[in-house]
Amino acid sequence: MGLLQGYLSALKPLDVEEPIDVYVHRPPAYLLARLLLPTPVTPDQVTIASMGVGVLGGVLIAWPFPGHLTLAALCIFASTVLDCADGMLARLRRSSSALGRMLDGIADLVTISAVVAGHVVLVVSQRARAPWEMALVLVAMGATVFTSARHTAGYDHYKNVWLRLTTPRAGEAEDLPRARARFEAERARGLGLVGYVAWRIYLGYLSGQRAWVKRFDPFTVQDLAEVPAGEPACAARYRHHGARAMKHWRSVFGVGSLMAGLTVATALGWPELLVGFRLVVLNGVLYLILQPIQRQASREAFAGVANHAGRNP
Template sequence: MLNTEHETAFEQSLKSNDTEERIDIWFYRPIGFRIAQVCARIGITPNAVTIISIFFGVAAGVLFYYQDLRINGIGMLLLVFANSLDSADGQLARMTDNKSRFGRILDGFAGDFWFASIHIALCLRLMEQGWGAWIWIFGVLAGVAHVFQSAMADYYRNVHLYFIKGASGSELDNSQDLNAEFVQLSWRKDTFQKFVLNGYLGYTRMQENLSPKLQRLLQLVKTHFPKVMPMQLVHDFRAKNKPLMKYTNIVQFNTRVIFLFLWLFIDQVWLYFVFDIMVLTPILMYMVQRQERVSSFFVDAIERGDTYGQDL
């Protein structure tokens, strides 16, 4: 009975089986769940866990500068622990119902801090090995590519959750609502909040600009089904969109870190930048193109009214 209750609590701490990666389910989420349980008992908030993860992730990046595999190994362990904390903060937020937009924004920035540290350390390491200052160009390009990859993967996951769980089960935002909130804030009275929201607004606009057909679909869904989506639409969207989730996982943490560890082991860290630009970026482009085709299919179906017309 206790084991069943534990499994139920663990499953409830997850976003969705559709959007969870196998490595996360088997490794990071169980560790994160244990950490979240401890934090819930002693009163540590999800945002505090996120901030702690930033220190471990940045420290890991610093250790990747050294051309000593033992030190790099410690960095690998720190990065794994940082990602376990990153898992724990979301699980803790769901377990304690302590979810907030600021927490989501902070959680996204945490990964950016980790990988900014990693990119800087790898560039300095390569320069120490005799590479020219031009390696920073590749470091920056890989960093920009990483931002786009993470942004779109996170966005598509939230869209998927929006369709299968509704607005309450998703963290999907839109620039129109965010801008209305931004205008209401004062730079003098709400300086920090406005600064953070301004950055998040730009981030959200970037996601929307890369997914025009998806924006049209979301607009149609909100117009025609303002209260609840037809179950047939939910079923059909899940069936067509679920295969896309494996690509959102590929361009996220686990794949890039597995290869990062490989490049560190063979001391060819320049390959990390090549992998990010030449392998993960084409996957991102394919992912965007495929999602737009899925969205276009449902846009056409809803506009024709022949598939979901009885619900219009």
């Protein structure tokens, strides 16, 4: 298999891949995955490395020395590349697992939290003097994290619905009922403290995602098992109605776009630019443009699915 063909085979379907990942983050990630393929290094170990490098980036942001922001930006970029490489390595080995996806989500949360915390320390120490300025920084950063979490959760949900309906690779997706069942099964066999905490974080994320999506789009499906996986007629119907909305989701609302923004904001030393963009511009796009498009797409795509109405508890 040639390099390009191998690269394409290690991607998710291009319908749901973020352009910033396809053209920036995943090419070096694929080369790394190819290098790791014959080694005993596991995708989960790559995920842990991604988290460690991302946390280091957050520490470097808050640690003032010459060139610290450049080094921090490089760490954030490297963390994003590693975050892409773990999934690509799993797909090359055909070893993708629900546990790996859970760990990947937790790593994203830890990395983003560390980077934002570093920026809070930086801005407060360098540009905020009065108490009200410090409070404003905390509120603005907190609001950015909160809304960005909604952005990525929305993208993740509609990506999973798309994969379930349009491709046989429905194993990429896991909904809340399936995750709860898997948690109960693993808890019955015995979970350590770390495993229990990881599960609680993961289930909390899925619960929050479910609640927000229900408000954002009451017409979408919530339980993936209720729709057929890769059935041609349903796939064609969903592609027809959902393609426009998915193009918006994957363009700017995924984790890859968020991490790219954090990398640029860190390199420039102006996290305020990212705060303004995500709070004002992206939320405007989300609620004024994308929400009506997505609701109409879901309503029309699922209009023919039996018992769909009222099945989002």
